[in-house]
Amino acid sequence: MNWSKGGPGGKRGFGFGGFSLSGGKKEEPHVNQKAHNSFGASGSAGGYGKNQQLPAFYKIGTKRANFDEENAYFEDDEDESSAADLPYIPAENSPTRQQFQSSGGGGGGGGSDSEDDPLDAFMAEVENQAAKDMKKLEEKEKEKKLVKFLCSVQEAYFRYMAENPTAGLTQEEEEENVDYDSDGNPIAPTTKKIILPLPPIDHSEIDYPPFEKNFYIEHEELNSLTGTQVVELRQKLNLRVSGAAPPKPCTSFAHFNFDEQLMNQIRKSEYTKPTPIQCQGVPIALSGRDMIGIAKTGSGKTAAFIWPMLVHIMDQKELEQGDGPIAVIVCPTRELCQQIHTECKRFGKVYGLRSVAVYGGGSMWEQAKALQEGAEIVVCTPGRLIDHVKKKATSLQRVTYLVFDEADRMFDMGFEYQVRSIASHIRPDRQTLLFSATFRKKIEKLARDILIDPIRVVQGDIGEANEDVTQLVEVLPNGTDKWVWLTRRLVEFTSSGSVLIFVTKKANCDELATNLQQEGYSLGLLHGDMDQSERNKVISDFKKKSLPVLVATDVAARGLDIPSIRTVVNYDVARDIDTHTHRIGRTGRAGEKGVAYTLLTHKDTTFAGDLVRNLEGANQSVSKDLLDLAMQNSWFRKSRFKGGKGKKLNIGGGGLGYRERPGLGSESSVSFCLTSDYLTCLHLKHADIHKNSGKEKCFHAYDVISFV
Structure with missing residues (x-):
């Protein structure tokens, strides 16, 4: 088929340059052959119109072929990139390229396939x-x-x-909160303490077995004494006795009629003769009478109630399983409790008697175990005993001998309800003894409520200092001079024996102890913040003389019996004259001599007045410096001008009770009541042979002074 006018031998084409179709049967490129043949079959030489449409149709086909080729190009590119999976290579000379090469990703321009992507x-x-x-x-x-x-x-x-x-506290732990104030000193609380007493008990419903409490047989040497001789003997011993028919005072251990076992132990304890309070107190206790014993510190009053107690216990049947003690000794502090317990073991071992100490700070379990095993003697503080009775670790049903030692201190510290609770739980016909170094009038009235027809024994004046102790007072300008004075004299003091230094506050106690240790002194420290094990160790070391010096607050002032103490230094003055008396009583024990130094400054005018009265009552010398300091106090100066001083105003009271009070009569009437005529009258009155009405009036005058 001929598409163009080129003639039979010309080139065929669509009429535009650069594109031609080859002759023969050669397939036209990019043109669908089937579609081309169909158009060519229907076309003719005169069919130009169809030839005009072929380029347009062909163009459409060509465009479609080009669009497909472009899509194929991009699809091939995507296939190649997905199949290649090439590693990432940064651009030349870029910081990322340098970092890539330094990390080992370079070398030949490629990295390992396992290299993590930085972004990942x-x-x-x-x-x-x-x-x-x-x-x-x-x-x-x-x-x-x-x-x-x-x-x-x-x-x-x-x-x-x-x-x-008070949750979680035992009675004794509550008691200890009152025992020592914020300065570590035992004082009375400002508010009344709530105490949980033992539940009430009806003694009429209990069938108590009878017991014997009068074991005293008067020695024939005493039986032969006349009334005048008894009065003279009491005057010599400086004893004042009141009460119904008191026994005569003894002058020898033979008069007590103790058996040989007890006497051997007394001799081993280096007792040579009874002390004045023992001379009168032991016969009263052996007689089964209730007693109020008042004596100066170091007088031997502890033995005065221990020896009769042993006789009392040995007369009763042995303890059975579950029985409580026969004798109970109540005291205010742990130290005094341990001291009395030691004495009970010393003398009780000769009879095989067991003693248990029950006090706060010790193990409740161990104490309960010892009580349940059985002990004839219990030495205790009031709160801890109540705890054990409530827990049924012990019973008070077999108690027939009850002692309150340092009774005034227990009342002062707020333990009155505990004391009354304990006394009310013990059979009413018991024997009760109260001992103390001081005994003020209001405390004496409270104590009499738990006693029956007691005999009152006073050895010396109430609150009087121990005459075996030489008291020396130093008046210094200020507190700094106290330190200078102490460091200059302490070596001298330690060469003669142990030294006990008293301060008022715990903070001062720590400070003074630290300063002395820095000066090279070996010493112990004792105050209310220390636990019981620490306190026991310090006291033990001080007794063994491992520690030559002990710095303490007044917690150590009562019941601390260490014979090796030769010097007491009151570095700070005591809070009152009674506490001062107990402080200096730590030396000069059992007839030994001691020295007590008291350091005063010009601000201690009030205490200086009390100290002058105390020294004069104990026949001690008063220095001019001390007297001048005391005269700066107005009440002391007024009383001094009235002529009242010394022992004459000390009758019937102690410590701060030296001041003259209305209602006690004139000075002459008091002096009259101290005459031997009065003492003879007193003895004759109790013997029911007095006939003189004037002497009878004298008795009533003294009765007012003694008991009001």
């Missing part, structure tokens, strides 16, 4: 950090919840303790 690494790091932050946040939330829980628990605890201030 960064995202992984972000995810790890986010996980860590989330974990910290969870921990903080848990911590907040825990803190909130603990705060609620703590708040509930404080609320409960505010509503129940």
Whole structure:
């Protein structure tokens, strides 16, 4: 078929340059052959119109072929990129390229297939950090919840303790809160202490077995004494006795009629003769009478109630399983409790008697175990004994011998209700003895409520210092001079024996001890903040002389019996004259001599007046400096001008009771009551042979002074 006018030998084409169809049967490129043949079959030489449409149709076919080719090109490119999976290579001289090469990704322009992508690494790091932050946040939330829980628990605890201030405390632990003030000194509380007493008991419903308490047989040498001789003997012993028919005082251990076992132990304890309080107190106790014993410190009053107690116990049947003690000794402090317990063991071992010490600070379990095993003697502080009775560790049903030592101190410290509770739980027909170094009038009235027809024995003046102790007073300008004075004299003091230094406050105690240790002194420290084991160790070392010096607050002033103490230094003055008396009584024990130094400054005018009266009552010299200091006090100066001083105003009271009080009569009437005529009258009156009405009036005058 001929498409163009080129003639039989010309080229065929669509009439535009650059594109021609080859002759023969050669297939036309990019043209669908079937479609071309169909158009060619229907076409003719005169059919130009159809030849005009062929280029347009052909153009459409060509465009479609070109569009497909372009799509095929892009599809081939995508196939090649996906199949190649080439590694990432940064551009030349770029910072990323340098980092890539330094990390080992270079070398030949390629990296390992296992190399992590930096973006993936960064995202992984972000995810790890986010996980860590989330974990910290969870921990903080848990911590907040825990803190909130603990705060609620703590708040509930404080609320409960505010509503129940004594929760978790035993009676003795509550007692110790009163025992020592904020400065470590035993004083009376400012408010009344709530004490849980033992439950009431009806003694009429209990069938108590009878017991014997009068074992005293008067020695024939005493039986032969006349009334005048008895009066003279009491004057010589400086004894004042009141009460119905008191026994005569003894002058020898033979008069006590103790058996040989006890006498051997007394001799081993280096007793040579009885002390004045023992001369009168032991016969009274052996007689089964109730007694109030008042004696100066170091007078041997502890033995005065221990020896008759042993006789009392040995007369009763042995303890059975579950029985409580036969004798109970109650004292205010742990130190005194331990001291008395030691004496009970020393003398009780000759009869095989057992003693148990029950006090605060010790193990409740161990004490209860010892009580349940059985002990004839219990030495205790009041609160701890009540605890054990409530817990049924012991019983007071077999108690027939009751002693309150340092009774005034127990009442002063607020233990009156505990004392009364203990006394009310013991059979009414018991024998009760109260001993103390001081005994004020109001305390004496309270004590008489638990005694029956007592005999009152006073050895020396109430509150009087021990005459075996030489008292020396130093008046210094200020507190700094006290330190200079002490450091200059301490070596001299330690060369003669142990030294006990008293201060008022715990803070001062620590400070003074630290300063002395820095000066090279070996010493012990004793105050109310120390626990019981520490205090026991310090006292033990001081007794063994391992520690030559002991610095202490007044917690050590009562009941501390260490014969090796030769010097007492009152570095700070005592709170009152009674406490001062007990301080200096730590030396000069059992007839030994001692020296007590008291350091005063110009601010101690009030105490200086009390000290002058005390020294004059004990026949001690008063220096001019001390007297001048005391005269700066107005009440002392007024009383001095009235002529009242010394022993004459000390009758019937102790310590601060030296001042003249209305209602006691004139000075002459008091002096009259101390004459031998009065003492003879007193003895004759009790013997029911008095006939002189004037002497009878004299008795009533003294009766007012002694008992009001």
